[in-house]
Amino acid sequence: MSEQSAMDEATYLQQYDPKQFDSPLVTVDAALFTYHDGVLKVLLVERASHPELGKWGLPGGFIDVHRVADLTQAINGVIEDKTGITAPYLEQLASYGNNRRDKRGWSVTVSYTALMAYQACEARIATVADAQWVDVAQLPEMTLAFDHMTIIEAGRERLKQKALYSIVPAYALAEEFTFPELQHLHELLIGKPLQKRSFRRRIEQANLLEDTGKFRKDAGRPAILYRLAAGAEQYRFVRNLED
Amino acid sequence: MSEQSAMDEATYLQQYDPKQFDSPLVTVDAALFTYHDGVLKVLLVERASHPELGKWGLPGGFIDVHRVADLTQAINGVIEDKTGITAPYLEQLASYGNNRRDKRGWSVTVSYTALMAYQACEARIATVADAQWVDVAQLPEMTLAFDHMTIIEAGRERLKQKALYSIVPAYALAEEFTFPELQHLHELLIGKPLQKRSFRRRIEQANLLEDTGKFRKDAGRPAILYRLAAGAEQYRFVRNLED
DNA sequence: TTTTAATAGTGACCTTATGTCACTAATATG
DNA sequence: CATATTAGTGACATAAGGTCACTATTAAAA
Numbered sequence: 001m002s003e004q005s006a007m008d009e010a011t012y013l014q015q016y017d018p019k020q021f022d023s024p025l026v027t028v029d030a031a032l033f034t035y036h037d038g039v040l041k042v043l044l045v046e047r048a049s050h051p052e053l054g055k056w057g058l059p060g061g062f063i064d065v066h067r068v069a070d071l072t073q074a075i076n077g078v079i080e081d082k083t084g085i086t087a088p089y090l091e092q093l094a095s096y097g098n099n100r101r102d103k104r105g106w107s108v109t110v111s112y113t114a115l116m117a118y119q120a121c122e123a124r125i126a127t128v129a130d131a132q133w134v135d136v137a138q139l140p141e142m143t144l145a146f147d148h149m150t151i152i153e154a155g156r157e158r159l160k161q162k163a164l165y166s167i168v169p170a171y172a173l174a175e176e177f178t179f180p181e182l183q184h185l186h187e188l189l190i191g192k193p194l195q196k197r198s199f200r201r202r203i204e205q206a207n208l209l210e211d212t213g214k215f216r217k218d219a220g221r222p223a224i225l226y227r228l229a230a231g232a233e234q235y236r237f238v239r240n241l242e243d
Numbered sequence: 244m245s246e247q248s249a250m251d252e253a254t255y256l257q258q259y260d261p262k263q264f265d266s267p268l269v270t271v272d273a274a275l276f277t278y279h280d281g282v283l284k285v286l287l288v289e290r291a292s293h294p295e296l297g298k299w300g301l302p303g304g305f306i307d308v309h310r311v312a313d314l315t316q317a318i319n320g321v322i323e324d325k326t327g328i329t330a331p332y333l334e335q336l337a338s339y340g341n342n343r344r345d346k347r348g349w350s351v352t353v354s355y356t357a358l359m360a361y362q363a364c365e366a367r368i369a370t371v372a373d374a375q376w377v378d379v380a381q382l383p384e385m386t387l388a389f390d391h392m393t394i395i396e397a398g399r400e401r402l403k404q405k406a407l408y409s410i411v412p413a414y415a416l417a418e419e420f421t422f423p424e425l426q427h428l429h430e431l432l433i434g435k436p437l438q439k440r441s442f443r444r445r446i447e448q449a450n451l452l453e454d455t456g457k458f459r460k461d462a463g464r465p466a467i468l469y470r471l472a473a474g475a476e477q478y479r480f481v482r483n484l485e486d
Numbered sequence: 487t488t489t490t491a492a493t494a495g496t497g498a499c500c501t502t503a504t505g506t507c508a509c510t511a512a513t514a515t516g
Numbered sequence: 517c518a519t520a521t522t523a524g525t526g527a528c529a530t531a532a533g534g535t536c537a538c539t540a541t542t543a544a545a546a
Contacts, residue, residue: 013294095335201532201533440506458512
């Protein structure tokens with residue numbers, strides 16, 4: 001038995017000093033994606049503070065243990081503070097931690113991702129010079145802060161899986177959208193063209209879209225406008241082996 | 244412009260004090276599973292230190308920023324120190340962080356999971372009273388430390404997906420195994436019986452098993468012993484939409 | 487007004503994956 | 517040598533997805 005186990009827990013907790021050893025820094029970061037102007041965009045902020053001053057990166061920041069009670073509050077608060085965006089639903093992506101990713105020292109970031117309908121963003125605090133939705137096609141020419149490019153790639157990989165097996169990408173569209181729009185978004189996420197017949201069929205089979213009765217008219221035949229039905233987020237395009 | 248951006252980065256980093264504010268505690272935890280004696284087991288340790296002294300929980304611990312360079316090193320080191328187990332391949336599961344899960348304060352844990360061939364374990368350090376592979380069927384009667392039950396459930400959910408769509412569970416078996424063994428493990432993970440004809444077919448189609456030419460003889464007709472071929476970990480049982 | 491280009495949506499047939507279950511195969515036991 | 521037991525296959529049915537030519541509906545050009 002160690003000495004420690006001889007004392008009772010209350011005493012132990014009273015004497016416990018969280019700063020007795022060097023803990024990693026902890027941040028949260030979010031890779032938020034939307035579909036706007038016919039392209040896939042990711043929300044970035046221009047840093048106005050050290051380190052990586054002047055670079056663009058994901059909205060994120062340290063966890064303020066006195067302000068928030070859990071990770072979800074932390075990430076939502078940071079996104080709203082830095083970009084004015086309220087993210088509807090965040091999915092945890094992965095955590096990255098090592099002694100190299102941040103010059104300030106050993107750091108861990110818990111990353112989140114989401115697909116959301118487009119909404120305007122704005123820089124809201126002094127540490128952010130600008131906030132913009134950036135076309136992912138422009139990313140190869142950019143040098144992002146920290147390992148944020150890696151996080152964005154992980155987010156896109158996750159979205160790709162969703163595009164292959166679900167209609168979650170519909171959440172990146174406006175409330176009412178057409179099949180061709182949805183298909184185009186899926187093609188952007190997957191990176192290759194899809195057969196429209198197959199695409200329609202599997203979505204129709206799932207019965208997750210409601211016909212609004214309205215049409216979008218551009219060039220050619222007008223397209224039927226749909227909206228998502230309830231429960232759409234769970235549907236996966238794979239045979240249900242669990243019945 | 245903030246005052247901070249007026250100074251150069253080197254000066255900023257020199258003056259930066261990681262203890263200037265209260266950062267969450269950071270731990271890593273692993274839910275390791277194996278198949279042994281015909282049941283699914285998870286590796287647990289009995290805590291010999293506060294808090295949660297005396298309870299069983301996942302092997303894990305604080306990140307020692309002076310000893311390890313990244314999260315992977317951290318989790319592998321902790322597992323080996325506490326249980327004597329060397330985990331072959333760890334997959335990151337999720338991170339859990341809030342101000343309630345650990346009485347010592349706001350804490351974040353980065354959790355990992357793995358399926359591995361059975362190997363003996365042992366308590367190796369003073370803070371661990373015992374280390375055991377525990378049948379998951381016994382978990383409902385146990386009260387685990389912290390939120391470790393939640394992490395185990397998340398791990399099992401991940402394994403269930405793998406059992407549905409891959410042959411990754413084969414990594415929890417011995418090097419040579421039979422189809423009936425593999426099927427039984429999949430059934431344990433999924434929680435319901437599978438049709439042996441379908442099960443065999445999709446695994447055979449994938450061409451990821453090698454016939455060893457040997458047989459396992461018990462009651463009834465002997466079963467062919469197979470081993471995993473290279474590349475097996477990537478295979479997923481879904482139509483490949485990406486060709 | 488008619489024609490044409492453009493885009494949306496469907497019909498029909500094909501291939502592949504999976505479900506089902508009865509059947510055969512190979513062993514141990516008595 | 518008969519029987520129980522477990523492993524493995526044959527064969528047909530259903531369901532999902534791939535392919536592509538066809539029809540439908542609009543705007544704009546002729």
